[in-house]
Amino acid sequence: MGRVTQRLKVERRDGRTLRRIESVAVEEPLEIRVAALPDGGVPAGSSPLRPPSTTVTTTMRLPRDDFDLALGHLVAEGLVADGDAVATMMHCTDTGPDGSPTFNVVEVTLAAGVSLQRRVTERTEIATSACGVCGSATVDDLLAALPTSPGDDGARVDLSAIHAGMAAMRERQRVFEATGGVHAAALLGPAGELLVVREDIGRHNAVDKVIGWAAREGRLPLRGHALLVSSRAGFEIAQKAAVAGVPVLACVSAATTLAVEVADRAGLTLLGFVREPRATVYTHTHRIPESEPGL
Numbered sequence: 001m002g003r004v005t006q007r008l009k010v011e012r013r014d015g016r017t018l019r020r021i022e023s024v025a026v027e028e029p030l031e032i033r034v035a036a037l038p039d040g041g042v043p044a045g046s047s048p049l050r051p052p053s054t055t056v057t058t059t060m061r062l063p064r065d066d067f068d069l070a071l072g073h074l075v076a077e078g079l080v081a082d083g084d085a086v087a088t089m090m091h092c093t094d095t096g097p098d099g100s101p102t103f104n105v106v107e108v109t110l111a112a113g114v115s116l117q118r119r120v121t122e123r124t125e126i127a128t129s130a131c132g133v134c135g136s137a138t139v140d141d142l143l144a145a146l147p148t149s150p151g152d153d154g155a156r157v158d159l160s161a162i163h164a165g166m167a168a169m170r171e172r173q174r175v176f177e178a179t180g181g182v183h184a185a186a187l188l189g190p191a192g193e194l195l196v197v198r199e200d201i202g203r204h205n206a207v208d209k210v211i212g213w214a215a216r217e218g219r220l221p222l223r224g225h226a227l228l229v230s231s232r233a234g235f236e237i238a239q240k241a242a243v244a245g246v247p248v249l250a251c252v253s254a255a256t257t258l259a260v261e262v263a264d265r266a267g268l269t270l271l272g273f274v275r276e277p278r279a280t281v282y283t284h285t286h287r288i289p290e291s292e293p294g295l
Helices: 066-076 135-145 159-171 174-179 203-216 235-244 257-266
Strands: 005-013 017-025 028-035 053-061 086-091 105-110 183-188 194-200 226-229 248-251 269-275 278-281
Touching: 005 174, 017 174, 028 066, 053 066, 066 086, 066 105, 066 203, 066 235, 135 235, 135 257, 159 183, 159 194, 159 226, 159 248, 159 269, 159 278, 174 194, 183 203, 194 203, 203 226, 203 235, 226 235, 235 248, 235 257, 257 269
Parallel strands: 028 105, 226 248, 248 269
Antiparallel strands: 005 017, 028 053, 086 105, 183 194, 183 226, 269 278
16 A cells, blocks of 8 residues: 555464564654745745745654645644645655655645735644643634634534445545554535545544645535544544534544534534444534434
């Protein structure tokens, strides 16, 4: 499977020792840089084809769908509005210790006349579980900055469609099937069709990859769609869903209090423990029609 898995010699212990070869998911850093022409043109000594760039973040990821990850991160973090804000994306020619290319740097060049919507240093990566920020203040800031609110989205999604989408997503988790070591995110269209599946070491990166795909396809905001994630529903997942304008977020595992607060106040329908035939609907339950008794 190329760079996404690596075959390693291991020993399995279960009262005896079994030496075997197993596939392990590859984890490598990705540095995301953003370049834009400053007002007044290109500074002296700079190439007009390669304007100066700023490093936005470095994240550990599964080396696949890097352009979706880069664009999705910029959108989900409120740095750009959509795919139209970007002119080009390219891998920089960085090399590893052996001199071979690593493809671990993506440089994003903004479209003419576009600049980042906020300074990169204005806040840290709040999409983590250990950043030490105040929860309520963070939610207030998020809601104030939402480009569109899912609250007025009249979408209704049958639970059966969500279960079918989860099953279809699982069937397309090729790296998970080989390694058991990655998360996935997927997008259901308004008719319940599975549009895209992305895998990554981190659940937040998998979601960024889906949002990046949607941005490239010109689908933002994601009205009428449902975002599926093979993990718990934490603050960062709810944040990204709200920014993308998706009205329904369904996760395989539990929700956290801050995720529930974000979903409730943003008008997002949040589901957890989505395991056929049931699910827990935490917020805005009107979007999930009730099943007939006995079904």
